[in-house]
Amino acid sequence: MTVLLILTILILTGIALWQITKIFELSQLGQKKDNSQIATEKDNDLNGKLMFAFLVFIYAVTIYSFWTYSKVLLPESASAHGPAYDTLLWISFAVILFAQTITQAVLHIFAYQYRGINNRKAYFFTHDNKLEFIWTIIPAIIFFMLIIYGMITWGKIMNFEEDDDALVVELYAQQWNWKARYGGEDNVLGDANVRFLNDFDGKNSVGIDSSDPNGMDDFVVTQEFHLPVNRKVIFKLRSQDVLHSAYMPHFRAQMNCVPGMITEFSFTPTITTDEMRMNSDVVDKVNRINKIRYENSKILTANGEEALEPYQFDYLLLCAKICGASHYNMQMKIVVESEKDYEKWVAKQQIFSEVIQ
Numbered sequence: 475m476t477v478l479l480i481l482t483i484l485i486l487t488g489i490a491l492w493q494i495t496k497i498f499e500l501s502q503l504g505q506k507k508d509n510s511q512i513a514t515e516k517d518n519d520l521n522g523k524l525m526f527a528f529l530v531f532i533y534a535v536t537i538y539s540f541w542t543y544s545k546v547l548l549p550e551s552a553s554a555h556g557p558a559y560d561t562l563l564w565i566s567f568a569v570i571l572f573a574q575t576i577t578q579a580v581l582h583i584f585a586y587q588y589r590g591i592n593n594r595k596a597y598f599f600t601h602d603n604k605l606e607f608i609w610t611i612i613p614a615i616i617f618f619m620l621i622i623y624g625m626i627t628w629g630k631i632m633n634f635e636e637d638d639d640a641l642v643v644e645l646y647a648q649q650w651n652w653k654a655r656y657g658g659e660d661n662v663l664g665d666a667n668v669r670f671l672n673d674f675d676g677k678n679s680v681g682i683d684s685s686d687p688n689g690m691d692d693f694v695v696t697q698e699f700h701l702p703v704n705r706k707v708i709f710k711l712r713s714q715d716v717l718h719s720a721y722m723p724h725f726r727a728q729m730n731c732v733p734g735m736i737t738e739f740s741f742t743p744t745i746t747t748d749e750m751r752m753n754s755d756v757v758d759k760v761n762r763i764n765k766i767r768y769e770n771s772k773i774l775t776a777n778g779e780e781a782l783e784p785y786q787f788d789y790l791l792l793c794a795k796i797c798g799a800s801h802y803n804m805q806m807k808i809v810v811e812s813e814k815d816y817e818k819w820v821a822k823q824q825i826f827s828e829v830i831q
């Protein structure tokens with residue numbers, strides 16, 4: 475309803491503006507006016523200056539955006555491969571920023587410098603092979619280097635080996651929540667398939683195959699999942715219904731979850747949740763959020779409603795594929811902790827053979 479109202483207002487405003495222009499044109503009828511379609515000296519001068527002003531405008535917006543929004547970027551990466559990924563990102567940013575600064579400056583300064591002036595004649599210049607060669611080969615070499623660098627980084631991140639020490643965790647996506655399954659004592663996930671979802675009166679929430687003995691000690695968690703710090707984790711990703719994407723931004727990790735197949739990603743968490751909460755960028759961000767929450771709570775309590783709880787930083791698993799109505803809220807908390815705390819948490823979980831009894 476609100477959208478319809480806004481649209482109506484916009485359309486009506488448009489019509490009103492159009493009518494006002496027509497009235498203005500009519501009121502000018504009696505006066506002497508240059509109706510020629512050929513640009514005058516004044517037009518050329520104005521357009522040249524506007525081109526230059528636009529250059530100043532885009533640089534001002536760029537600097538303002540860096541200044542204002544760099545604080546909402548992610549904090550330092552919490553995984554072993556993260557720094558390599560971040561370096562790749564920043565180098566790409568730097569190359570793009572450098573190229574865009576030069577090309578935009580040249581484009582707009584030339585438009586201003588060589589704006590139309592009466593009696594000035596344009597220099598007739600068809601082409602120059604040397605120039606063409608230079609501005610083709612330089613971007614080609616830079617792109618080639620960026621792509622090779624990106625592929626090497628990607629290869630290093632993705633070519634993980636299945637070693638025995640790595641913890642295996644399955645992330646199970648469905649509209650619209652996440653579940654995580656652990657292999658239990660043997661660290662081996664039992665076979666699973668959506669066909670088994672209805673077994674055991676719906677208690678088999680990720681479809682574990684009860685005929686596979688490996689699955690009996692598996693356990694499934696729904697609210698949050700825990701990872702021991704400095705131990706490699708291999709994620710096996712599954713989806714029950716549509717395409718989802720497991721996105722763990724603080725660990726610089728993202729991989730699609732595709733129905734009917736198992737995709738994989740691996741990383742080693744290097745910073746515990748408690749340590750990350752002490753990170754100065756995170757502390758600043760939490761303070762900023764809580765200031766907003768505090769102001770909003772004042773309004774809420776004035777209206778007799780409950781105040782908002784203060785925000786506390788947590789690692790998150792999010793969905794990065796638009797997968798339906800509640801996609802925006804498809805998330806799960808991740809806790810990174812010491813091996814000892816992790817073992818304590820594992821001991822509290824109920825394994826599959828207990829669940830189905």
Ligand SMILES: [Cu+2]
Nearest residue numbers: 718793797804
């Ligand atoms: Cu999703």
